[in-house]
Amino acid sequence: DGGITQSPKYLFRKEGQNVTLSCEQNLNHDAMYWYRQDPGQGLRLIYYSQIVNDFQKGDIAEGYSVSREKKESFPLTVTSAQKNPTAFYLCASSIVGQASTGELFFGEGSRLTVL
Amino acid sequence: AQTVTQSQPEMSVQEAETVTLSCTYDTSESDYYLFWYKQPPSRQMILVIRQEAYKQQNATENRFSVNFQKAAKSFSLKISDSQLGDAAMYFCAYRRGYNFNKFYFGSGTKLNVKP
Numbered sequence: 001d002g003g004i005t006q007s008p009k010y011l012f013r014k015e016g017q018n019v020t021l022s023c024e025q026n027l028n029h030d031a032m033y034w035y036r037q038d039p040g041q042g043l044r045l046i047y048y049s050q051i052v053n054d055f056q057k058g059d060i061a062e063g064y065s066v067s068r069e070k071k072e073s074f075p076l077t078v079t080s081a082q083k084n085p086t087a088f089y090l091c092a093s094s095i096v097g098q099a100s101t102g103e104l105f106f107g108e109g110s111r112l113t114v115l
Numbered sequence: 116a117q118t119v120t121q122s123q124p125e126m127s128v129q130e131a132e133t134v135t136l137s138c139t140y141d142t143s144e145s146d147y148y149l150f151w152y153k154q155p156p157s158r159q160m161i162l163v164i165r166q167e168a169y170k171q172q173n174a175t176e177n178r179f180s181v182n183f184q185k186a187a188k189s190f191s192l193k194i195s196d197s198q199l200g201d202a203a204m205y206f207c208a209y210r211r212g213y214n215f216n217k218f219y220f221g222s223g224t225k226l227n228v229k230p
Contacts, residue, residue: 103150
């Protein structure tokens with residue numbers, strides 16, 4: 001079945017450590033996204049990528065980094081510079097162009113807790 | 116800048132009754148997409164319904180329907196015959212067009228369904 005796989009589902013990190021969240025999709029979608037969700041709040045865009053080897057900052061990119069070396073993969077690194085990294089992280093993808101039905105397809109999310 | 120506003124942080128409905136969730140948005144574009152996503156306690160984001168702005172007919176998906184008023188920039192979601200499984204956070208979202216890859220989300224409405 002096609003879909004988006006995020007791992008790990010739960011992750012604990014000590015302060016000062018970098019951590020990388022994985023996102024893999026087999027939907028053949030061009031665009032991929034990372035969102036952050038805090039309790040009781042909406043989604044805030046961290047980074048997005050429309051094509052391999054290219055990505056753009058979203059609204060809250062500080063303290064995060066990404067790479068897009070393959071179409072299928074868009075890992076997110078939460079660096080020690082991110083002051084409040086405890087949150088729920090959602091990866092998503094979408095089709096670009098006229099074939100698109102418009103919507104985002106989401107993974108199941110990763111819960112990061114900083115101890 | 117595009118913004119999406121959900122003015123109802125929380126709503127309640129009796130099982131089998133009908134409830135309407137509100138969403139307004141701000142845009143100067145004529146071609147765009149609007150979506151309603153459901154996020155149950157599992158936190159998986161699920162597409163409920165989509166509307167393309169050029170279509171005058173309101174979208175429907177089984178018990179879910181929208182009231183799309185383009186001039187008023189309003190996009191409300193009606194849930195008929197509410198079920199316990201409808202209890203979730205509901206997010207309204209906007210996308211400018213299939214060649215534009217940023218999505219804008221509202222802050223969400225928490226729907227409680229009473230047995």
